[in-house]
Amino acid sequence: VAKARVSRSGAAKVRARVALVQAGILGFLTALLLGGLYLSATVDIKACPVETIADPNRGLKFAGLAVVGLLIGRFVGSITTRLLQVPFTANPAPRVKLAPYIQWFLAIFLSFTFLCLLYETAAVAGLYGWPPITTYVRCAVASPTWPVAAAGTLMIFGLLGNWLWYPTRATWSGL
Amino acid sequence: MVGVVGFVLLVLFVVGVPLAVTAADLFIVGRGKHPVGYYVNWFARTHPFYAGVLAAVVGAMISHFFLHLRNG
Numbered sequence: 001v002a003k004a005r006v007s008r009s010g011a012a013k014v015r016a017r018v019a020l021v022q023a024g025i026l027g028f029l030t031a032l033l034l035g036g037l038y039l040s041a042t043v044d045i046k047a048c049p050v051e052t053i054a055d056p057n058r059g060l061k062f063a064g065l066a067v068v069g070l071l072i073g074r075f076v077g078s079i080t081t082r083l084l085q086v087p088f089t090a091n092p093a094p095r096v097k098l099a100p101y102i103q104w105f106l107a108i109f110l111s112f113t114f115l116c117l118l119y120e121t122a123a124v125a126g127l128y129g130w131p132p133i134t135t136y137v138r139c140a141v142a143s144p145t146w147p148v149a150a151a152g153t154l155m156i157f158g159l160l161g162n163w164l165w166y167p168t169r170a171t172w173s174g175l
Numbered sequence: 176m177v178g179v180v181g182f183v184l185l186v187l188f189v190v191g192v193p194l195a196v197t198a199a200d201l202f203i204v205g206r207g208k209h210p211v212g213y214y215v216n217w218f219a220r221t222h223p224f225y226a227g228v229l230a231a232v233v234g235a236m237i238s239h240f241f242l243h244l245r246n247g
Contacts, residue, residue, distance in 0.1 A: 015205075015207070018204060019201060019204060019205055022201040022204065023201060026194065026198060026201060029193060030194065032190050033186065033191060033194060037183060037186055037187070040179060040182035040183045040186050050244055053244065059241040059243065059244035060241070060242065062240075062241040063241040063242055066237045066241065067237070070233075077212055080210065080212075105195070105196075112188070116188065131178075133185065134239060134240060136181055136182055136185045137185070137240045137241075139182075140185075141240075141244060142244060152189065152190060155193070156189060156190075156193055157237075159193045159196070159197065160233060162212050163211055163212045163215045164212075164215055164216075164226075164230070
């Protein structure tokens, strides 16, 4: 009984540490959101500096940063898995039941993504002279405030790497 | 031609969505459940074709956004 109590207490400590890291990421994302909104509202964005960018390799560096972010996300995922002692999904069930709030979140997220793609399609087709979403991303990368875009890229792709590239020992033949 | 509204919406979407998911992750782990990545990975294992398409989209996104900055 004493051993079980110590084990439960240890697990609670690990969970608290993981929660602390997640809270830190949450704080960083909140700062990024507020900083990004402030910059969007204040920086002069009439002239997109893509044509006059001094560093011709900045786009390549950002692409590399995105890949590094994916790798970091995967690495953090493997550490979290070990700390939380999450069982690997060796034999996934044929049907995954998600909590209703996760299902609603997914539905809203996919609907919003659909609207974004709809907008992108209209913009690329030249409808109403709307600029494509790509233009905004490229402007942010080429702007003098590119370190904010770099931090955002690293964080976003790190999270994507953690969520989409989660460690598992399952083999394809086991499906 | 770009606008302030477009930039604000971009920041809201690009940062806001991971923010919401991270908050949900914190909540889920706090309740003693598996993190979001566990469920996403589970889904990817049961739907490998969909997961493959999703990975291709992420790769295309990186290339489309960051490479060829000048020549569009």
